[in-house]
Amino acid sequence: MNWQAILIVYLKELKDQLRDRRTIISTIVLPTVIMPVMMFGFGVVMTKIIKKAQDExxxxxxxxxxxxxxxxxxxxxxxxxxxxxxxxxxxxxxxxxxxxxxxxxxxxxxxxxxxxxxxxxxxxxxxxxxxxxxxxxxxxxxxxxxxxxxxxxxxxxxxxxxxxxKPFELKRRNVAPPEKVGGATIGGFIPYIIIILCFSGAMYPAMDLTAGEKERGTMETLMCSPTSRINIVFGKFLTVLTASVATMVFAMISMAGTALIGGSLFAGKAAAMQSAAAKSASAGFMPTIDPAGMLGVFALVAPVAVFFAALLLTVSLFAKSYKEAQSYAGPLIIVVIIPAVFGLLPGIELSAKTALIPILNLSLVCKEMLSGTWNWPFIGLIFGSSCLYAAIGLAVCVKMFNREDVMFRA
Amino acid sequence: MYLVYFVVTPNPMIEAHNLTKTFKDKKRGVITAVDNVSFTCRPGQIYGLLGANGAGKTTTLRLLATLLQPTTGTCVIAGHDTVRASEQVRAQVGFLAASTALYGRLTAREMITYFGELNGMGDDAIHARIKQLAGELDMHEFLDRRCDKFSTGMKQKTSIARTLVHDPAVMIFDEPTLGLDVMTARAIVKFVRRCRERGKTVIYSTHVMSEVEKLCDIIGIIHDGRLVTEGTLPQLRERYAEPDMEEIFVKAVGGEAAIAAALNR
Known part of the structure; x- marks a missing residue:
């Protein structure tokens, strides 16, 4: 491994990817636009429907x-x-x-x-x-x-x-602090979104840098250079990881911005309407989240992003063409989403067993961290197991690059 | 006599010994793409590898360029074994084939620079080398345009510059004039000849007979994975009692029926 060679490959791939419209759309445009559209679009439509029902x-x-x-x-x-x-x-x-x-x-x-x-x-x-x-x-x-x-x-x-x-009065009082309520209501939703974004952001560059290169004939050109294959793999891997993380960051910035603007917007509307239903709807938009929990989520997502990047590189390297790679990577999204969705189900809690299931463990621990519960032994176990999966993924990826039946699959 | 021979002829730059490459295919079983091929090539020589499509030319050249590893046999290039010291071999080799394309989203200059960097060259050296190659190959006009908009000729010139950026001692050209117009093809043949004058070792594969006659010092005819004959053009003419290269080729591989049979396989 030669870091200088890795850097050369990385910088070139980054430049190449930034000139690719598909990558720009999937890593920057889509994650930035999708959150506001989802939140505003959904919010506006729901508010309208409720208001209409009440006006009538x-x-x-x-x-x-x-x-x-x-x-x-x-x-x-x-x-x-x-x-x-x-x-x-x-x-x-x-x-x-x-x-x-x-x-x-x-x-x-x-x-x-x-x-x-x-x-x-x-x-x-x-x-x-x-x-x-x-x-x-x-x-x-x-x-x-x-x-x-x-x-x-x-x-x-x-x-x-x-x-x-009325022999006695009966009252109901909430003891959960606001961030706990936030963690419970959107705590499951946030890791779910992050997992999908991480994966989809890595998908296009991973396919382009492997199957795409094979299809266009540049892979053989690259392998003619004296640099060893492991440097090529790491350069490409870092590019995919960058795209994955960039997707996540753009989405998070956009989500935070939307929440800030959207929150005040909906609060204003609700006050004007003065209806109980609208108030409860807009209150659901702005649950507070523990910022430390958010940092914890990012720390735990990092090895999973590495794992995704390695997995997608390996799978699409096996494909002969971009199209074939798409048919492998597409179904993988569902495989990734299923454990993430399981984490949203009530009754599935963090345990020594679930802490070892990739993606599901992330989904579960994020829910806890966002509501301010820090279960350190589990967090350590999850971080460790995620790192292990990521390392295995990378090792398999390097191995694939050294297999000539994969690189020259006819 | 032998002593004189050794003194005037430099040591071989490429030494292929009994190279064999087999592939496993689900439908057809084990395929022997290259079968016990041995040859040597010296600096200042162009070795022409002549064969029909599917004869094993590309696989042989990929073995030399360390892209593939031989199943059995060895190959030593510039003193390095292609399996054990593949990186050192690649540093001495420039490989150009139809399957080595350009990055469409990079400009010609960026493409050449990238491969210079991968070869461990510094910025100044790359800059000087690009200037020189662009002059020799007449590339100045399109040097800063993106490769995906290039004509076939412009692409091939850029590929050659990419192949030669690190000034390798050995050049491997796999059908470099395929699909080019006459003028560009001539320019490339001229360029290959100039490489020989500079003392480079060149391996040139083609199925164009006229190029072999004009260009190659030694001709090896490959058929069905085997090197069936080898020699200079006069030697081959004498051996097969034919003046024409195409007739020599057909006779060497065992007649037209053998070519047809190989193509159908």
């Missing part, structure tokens, strides 16, 4: 309205609801999404209630249909309030204290 108001049909004039009066007074005329096909209309919810009442509902007979009111909705679900929740809320008002009225009539229905 929930249309509700009262079945058996003749027996409940007071209830209908109260419902009509509420701006959240639009009461529509009663027809017989209300179940069909809910299924057709023409009607969001219906309230089924017995014919003599209010008369029953007045004399203290137990009566049942049913809220009909369509499970899985978002607008219908929101409507059902709103209608339930309204009915509960209406019931409470009735109870309180009765207690007052009899001169009894209101506490009679």
């Amino acid at each position: 108001g929930t249309n509700v049909m009262i079945v058996g309205s003749a027996g409940a004039p007071e209830l209908i009066k109260a419902l009509k007074a509420d701006p959240k609801f639009r009461v529509v005329a009663e027809t017989g096909d209300y179940q069909q209309r809910i299924a057709d999404k023409k009607l969001r919810v219906a309230l089924e009442l017995p014919a003599d509902f209010e008369a029953q209630v007045r004399v203290g007979q137990p009566a049942t009111a049913a809220v009909l909705y369509y499970e899985g249909e978002i607008k219908s679900g929101i409507g059902a929740r709103e209608l339930e809320g309204f009915m509960q309030k209406y019931r409470t008002a009735l109870v309180e009225g009765r207690l007052k009539e009899r001169g009894l204290p209101l506490e009679l229905t």
Whole structure:
């Protein structure tokens, strides 16, 4: 190994790659653009849909309205609801999404209630249909309030204290600090994105520098030079690693920028709308993350990036052409994503076993680190095993470069 | 007599002994691409390797250039074994073939500079060498343009400059005039001749008979992986009682039927 020769190969490959449009797109343009598009696009569309649903108001049909004039009066007074005329096909209309919810009442509902007979009111909705679900929740809320008002009225009539229905208060209080909430909500998502970016950023240069060179005939030219093959491998490997890391860095900068701008933007919108649903939606956009956790994520991603670079170089070196390399590297993305997705599943926790599974271990430990939990023995184990996998990957890659049946595969 | 021979002839620069190269193929089993080939080549000589497509020329040359390792046999170039000291061999060899292409996204100057650097040359030496080669090969006009926009002739000239940047003692040209127009082909033949005048050892493979007649000091005819005959042009004419190179070639490989059979394989 000769570092000067490696540097010569590295600098040349870097120059070459920077002149390749495909690499520029996959390492710089795509990761920079995809985050804002995803966050803004998704955010804007979701906010719009929710706002529209609220502006329209929930249309509700009262079945058996003749027996409940007071209830209908109260419902009509509420701006959240639009009461529509009663027809017989209300179940069909809910299924057709023409009607969001219906309230089924017995014919003599209010008369029953007045004399203290137990009566049942049913809220009909369509499970899985978002607008219908929101409507059902709103209608339930309204009915509960209406019931409470009735109870309180009765207690007052009899001169009894209101506490009679509420022997104690029940409250819910969150003890998780904000960064823990952030870690739990997007902590799984961040390593997942990083893993994919790392891989996709390395993919095009890796294919171009091996199968691409074979296809264009420059690989043989390069091997005619007196420098030993290990220098060529390392020069190429460092180029791929650079692309992989660059992809990640561009994506992270873009993501942080988007979060900063997007956070304030959505917060402003939500305040203007003054609706509970929009507020909760925008609050989800800006969970705080432990910066030390972010550094930890980068430290642990590094050996995985090395592993990806070596793996992709090896696989695409085996291919005769760029096209063949694509057909090998494409499916590999899925192989990489599966363990990353498993890390997002609830119930899969870090253990001595899962700490040895590549990619899954990264996904799991990142989730913990981002929420401020530093499990040092596992972190050490994961870093060590990742380094080992990376070293094996590199060794295999060097071996492949020395195999003439691979280099001159006809 | 023998003593005189040794004094006037310099030591061989290339010594190939019983080179054999076999490949494993899933469908066809073991293929012997080069079969027990031996020859030597001295400085100031052009050794012409003549053979049909698939005869084993390229594989032989790749063995010399250390791109492949012989299955059996040895080859010594400039005193270094091609297997045990491949890096030293490559430092003495310039290899040019149809399969050694240029980096399309680099300019001709960058391409030549890169290979100069890989050969351990300093910036000044590379700069001077590029100036010299560009003059000899008439490349100044396109030196700073990107290779992917070049014509075949411009590409070949750049490739030659790339091959020669480190001033190797041995040059291996594998069908260098293939697909070139007459003018460029002539320029390249002239250039190869000039290399001989400078005392370089040149191996030149081709299937163009006229080039062999004009250029080569020693001609080796390769067929089906075997070196079937070897000698100077007058020697071959005498041996096969034919004045024409093409007729000599056909007779040497065992008639037209043998060529057809080899091509079908």
